[in-house]
Structures are given as structure tokens and as C-alpha cells.
Amino acid sequence: MATEAFSTVDIIRTKRDGGILSDEMIDWTIDAYTRGAIAEEQMSALNMAIFFQGMNRKEISRWTHAMINSGERMDFSGLKDTTGKILATTDKHSTGGVGDKITLPLAPLVASFGVAVPQLSGRGLGHTGGTLDKLEAIPGWRAALSNEEMFAQLAGAGAVICAAGTGLAPADKKLYALRDVTATVDSLPLIASSIMSKKIAEGTGTLILDVKVGSGAFMKDEAMARELAETMVYLGTDAGVNTVALLTNMDTPLGLTAGNAIEVDESVEVLAGGGPEDVIELTVALATEMLAGAGITDVDVRGALNNGQAMDRWRQMIIAQGGDPDVKLPVAKESHTVYAQAEGALLKLDAMDIGLAAWSLGAGRARKEDSVQAGAGVRLHVKPGALVRRGQPIATLLTDTPEKFPRAIELVEKAILIGSDTDRADTRLILGRIVAK
Template sequence: MSSPETQAHDAVDLIRTKRDGGRLTGDQIRWLINAYTAGGVAEEQMSAMTMAVLLCGMDREEISHWTTAMINTGERMDFSSLRQADGSRRLTADKHSTGGVGDKITLPLAPLVASYGVPVPQLSGRGLGHTGGTLDKLESIPGWQAALSNQQVLDQLDSIGAVICAAGSGLAPADKKLYALRDVTGTVESIPMIAASIMSKKIAEGTDALVLDVKVGSGAFMKTAAEAAELARTMVALGTDVGVRTTALLTEMNTPLGKTAGNAVEVEESLEVLAGGGPEDVVELTVALAAEMLAGVGITDVDPAENLRNGKAMDTWRAMISAQQGDPDAALPKPKHEHVITAAESGTLSKLDAFAVGIAAWRLGAGRARKEDPVQAAAGVRIHAKPGDEVTAGTPLLTLQTDEAERIDRAEQALAEAVEITQQAAFSAPELISARITAQDL
């Protein structure tokens, strides 16, 4: 650790600058991130800095420097060796969701886009709290492995075109350390740091085109459209500034996506989509995001729904699962216990709160409170009616699934205010996709 006399900057001076509403230079930010990652800036000092950023914000240039500094603390993946038959480089496309309930979109989306010849390096995470994790869902498939080396990722992209796996520890290690700090200091909500956290890993991943699915609503991290739009614009700017073609869709998350929330149940629903069926909202969002990803690499003359209908996306899915030691034909885990919640009255279902359903799935064992907690593959919630559906008193609304019967009561408590039924005939569901943000909107 450098002595104060030999340090390029002083952490306290930088904290004061940001605390008082000033701007940090690129050199100051690079020093701060590098010194913090190496242990030269104390945890309490970085805690003060993150609170100053939460309260005073950062401008576009500062956020760009902050993100780049985090990327440069680790490795960058390189997919430039992926080639077409004519020798030209194959451009890659990726998607990131800010997290929601029933958000299984990555599962059908990655093989769908890859079925058009576009490699999809989808580095995904695990669930925490009420939001599910893509890796947890896929691990309900017998044999499937989340951990791949960089060479394995590259080989699978070259041969199959799609990979969904855990991000390696070498990508943006500063983010891992900083995220843990923000989590215990009440600074998670800082939009500049949320954006830098997400984009540092996505840019380090080396993708050419990136589509952001920014959720808004009760089950999302961003509760209002204004917050979601600010986060989307910030991330689109970060991608644009480093040459990644980046777009964002703002999508509705007051109601869970599809008719399942959990692990194996979401894989099951994803397979329905890949087979040409599945819930309308899941299909709509999968196709919309696929169109954005394909457009990002210059493919605009296809309808992605076609490869769901003709089986090509399913073929890619089966190859992708098999390549990661999974058995695409194996039966998915079934829960030991089920509990059905029925409609208290007849009428039109006008509300099914996404946050409450997410908490219920978490309490049933589908999610975790701490990163090291195990999850149950078979736990989750099946949804039998969505807002706008007519329901009859006594008919099933939700089925709770778990391997531990003692979890059911607390899950049911989470759903006490989740459902509303109206006698008014007219019901207008909100648009699934409320806005599209591109570099031209900045």
C-alpha cells in the first residue's frame, strides 16, 4: 500500500469534492477504483464516496470513467476469432434484464437469436430475494453445468451459437467488491452506480450489440417509469460511448411475466415457448428482444417468431443444454407439496402483484436471502389467471409448490394483498413494452 506522500490523489479530498457537488476527473476516478480494489482506499472511505454519489450524482462523463475503471480492474473477453464461412467476423449480441418475477426470457431468447447465426454469449447470475436467477432455473435440468472456462464459452459459441453460463470472477472484480459494499451501506439505489455495475460486466464481456430489458413496476428494482427511463438512458449512453450498439426497452413488471415463477416451472414454460406455444406476454417480449438483438448486428429482414414456430430455436436449445452436460429430455423436478389458492369471489381479476408473487416463490424455496443459500429446483408458483381474466369463486388462482410443507404458510401470507377482483366488466391491461430508448434519444 502506498504511503500518503506517494499517492497520486487523496481519498478524503475526492470524497469532499463529490460531497460538495463537484466533478471528479477521469484520472481521479481511475485512481480511486484501482486503489480501492487493491486495498489502498479503506472501506469506510469508499462508503462515504458511494453515499456522496448517491446524494449528488455523476454526469455522463464521470459515469463513463467510473465504468471503464471498473472494467480495467479485470479481464476482457474477446470473441473476434468467431468467423463466418467467408472469413468475416461474426458479431455477437447479448441481453440484460434488470430483474423481475417470472422473467424467464433469457432461456428461450438466447437459442432463438443464435438460430439466426448470431452468437449469444449470455453471462448470467443467480437469484437474490424476490427476483429469480437464470442459472438457478437452468440448474433444475439434470446434469446442466453453469461454470465454463473462457475457452469453453468460445468453443460453444463457435459450434452452437449460444451459451448461458456464470460470469467468471475475472470480469470487473472492482464491481464485485463495490456491490457488496453498496449492499450494506444503503447505496444500492444510486442510478449511476447501478448502471456502472451492470455495464462494466456487459462491456467486459465483449459483446458487439446489447439490448437492455429495464423492468418497471412493483416487482422490479425501478418502481416508476421515470426511474426506469433514467437508468435506461444512462446505460445506453455507457454502451454507446464505448462503441457497443445499445438499446433499451422499458417493460412492465407490476404483474409477473407468464404463468410461472420459480425454477423448474420456468424452464417448463420456456420449453412451451420454444415449442411454438407459451403465454402471450412471454412470447411477445422474447420476440421483441430478439428483433432488437438481431437489428443490433444488422439483421432486420426476419421475423424471430418464425424460428419459434419451425423448431429451429428448439434445436439450438437442445444443443446448448447438451453441450453443458444437461439432459434436454430429462424430466424436470416435481415438488413434494402443493397448495392451491382459490378466488374468493367471481369477477374480473384486476391485480396480481408481481412483488408479492416473487416473495411467495422466495419463501417457498425458489430464491435465497444470502448468496450462499441453496435453492429448491421444484419450488415456485403456478399462475392460473392473469389480470383481465374472468374468474369464478372457488376456482384456482395460484398453486404454491415446495419440498418443505412448513414453508407454505409464510408464502401464503405474502400473497394476502396480492390479488384484487373487480365486478367492473371493462379492464385495460398496461402495455408490456412502454418505451424504447436508443442512442438517438440521449
């Protein structure tokens, strides 16, 4: 048996006692854990030590790079369109929320300006929805593409939304599964390095981060969300990726839908020049940042939603991955409407409760291996700030399994807060912008 460079117990003790892990310690730890030389219980102990003691920026940066180096990196530097023109690449990552369908209209919108968007996405877990689950509501659409298929689609349609390959940052996949069962998911250094290891390994030139804050977000506190955003911007910039973050409000679901097929329908409305104003506002803001990172400014981003150019790219993308952009999407078999019990201003529509309601109706999963219902979810009829009257519809619940209604109704009723019309709901969407200092 080969002699290991470090003692795992010594590394755990160093961090447990508030010490700084050296570059060599970190490199060895990630490599040894990936190849099975560090036991699960030992890595659990180290994760917990990091949870309580934290990491400085140098440690987080090295931890991130060690996870990147555990697998392959994608290289889009020679990517060309069908005319032979070299394409700049840009990507977006959201930390997750309720009704967050922004990737769907955003990728084709940015691609319509001649910038390639390789968007490697994931599936939903718990109250947050997954982009791949939404798109799989389109019959025939497939998430798994080979690298060759991905490059061909980028050259043609200019954008691709697909599942990340297993070769990118495999250490992160193994570490995340362990954090999930050891109550160490919500550690800022481990969150930042988990997200950024995969995003840097994806190899795009520009990365825009949508860091959610509020009830339905992973980060409930704005100061913590800002610290996470600053850390990730630093990690991306340090790795040579042009990185910017927007802090956005997730106290209220985005748009008027939380589910799968119903979110695709809403995204298509946005691409057709309609749809909810908050979805349009965030899509345009993120697209503007992505294009600026690729050197494209002074263009009419919102106009591209109105004139059909973004819709054309969407249709190309869906067809390229086996879907039919004109097909009628699945519709839930059963529905139930929740009505306002009072009159006044809708002050709150809690994103977490709406997300949990959609999840409980079948739109999400409790475990990675669970299936989802394409038609399940919650359709909202009003948003905070609106005046409502008693008996007015607030939300419609959708599912194939009506026995799920009681719990979902309870959650939606809990989400609603109606007050006097002199009160004001906080309807701000973009709370801040973070760039490298």
C-alpha cells in the same frame, strides 16, 4: 510505502459538497479501492455521497470505464462458426423481475439465425430469480465454463448461457458487496455503471437492455426507469457498443410461473411454439432488436419458435453443458392452491408479492451462499384482465417444505385484486424503446 496520487478524504469531501470528480480522481479511486488502498468505511462514505449528490454523465462514463479497466475484457471479434464464417455477437441484459425466464428461449432463438449469443448470467437474490438457478434445475447442466469451452460452444451451438468469470470488472464485484450492506444499491449512477461495466467488458457488438419498471422491478417509477435506460444506452454507445433499451412492465409476473424448474418447463413450451403470450411477445421483441443490431432484418422471428429451429439450438446448448434436454425436471413434493375469494375481473396480480411468495417457498435465496429448491415456486392459473369466478384457482404454491406455505399463502392473497368487470387491468408489456440520441 508508496505515496498515493490523491487523498481519499479530499475525494469524499469533493463529492459530498456536490463537486465533480475528475477523470484522474475516478481512475485512482477505483484502482486504489480494488487493491485495498482505500478502506471500506471510506468507500462507504463515497458511495453515500454519490447516492445523495449524483454524478453527471461524464463522471458515470469514466467510473464505468475505470471499473472495466480493473479486470480483463473478452474479445469475440474473431469468433467463427464451424464453417469458418465470422460471427456477429449480441447480448441481452435484464434488470431483473419475477418470472423473467426470457433469456432461456431468447438465446437459442437468436442463435438460430446465425448470430452468436454469449450470455453471461447470474443467480437470484431476494424476490428476483436467477437464470443460472433456473438452468441448474436440469440435472447435469453446469454453469461454470472456461473461456475455451465458451468459445467452442459459441462456434457450435451459437449460444451459451453461463456464469461470468471472476476476471470481468472485479472492482464491481467488490463495490456491489459494499453497496449491498450500506443501503447504496439504489443509486442510479452506481446501478448504471455496475451493469454496464460488466456488459461492456463482455465484449459483444450489440447489447439490448430490458429495463423493468413496476412493482416487481428494481425501479418502481417509470421516469426513473427511463432515466436509467437512457444512461445505460449512453454508456454503451460511448464505449462503441450498439445499445438499445426496452422499458417493460413488471407490475405482473412474466408468464405463468415463478421459480426454477417450472420456468424451464415454460421456456421449453415457448421454444416448442406454445407458452404464454407475454413471454412470446417479449422474447420476439428482444430477439428482433438483437438481430437488427447484428444487421439481420426482415426475418420471421416468431416463426423460428414454431418451426423447431430455435428448439434445435436449445437442445445443443443444454447437451454441450452436460444437461439432458429430455430429462424430467424436479417436481416439488408439496402443493397448495389459492382460490379466488370474489367474482369479477382480475385487476392486479402484484409481481413483488408473487416473487416474495416464490422466494419464501424456497425458489430464491436471502444470501448469495444459500441453496435453492429446484421444484419450488408459484404457478399462476390466470393473469390480469381475465374474468374470474369465486372459488376459481388463481395460483398453486410448490415446495418441498410445507411449513413455508402460511407465509406464501398470505403473500399470494395480498397480490390479488379482483374488481368489477367494467374495470380494466393495465396489461401493456412494452412501455417504450430508448436509443442513443
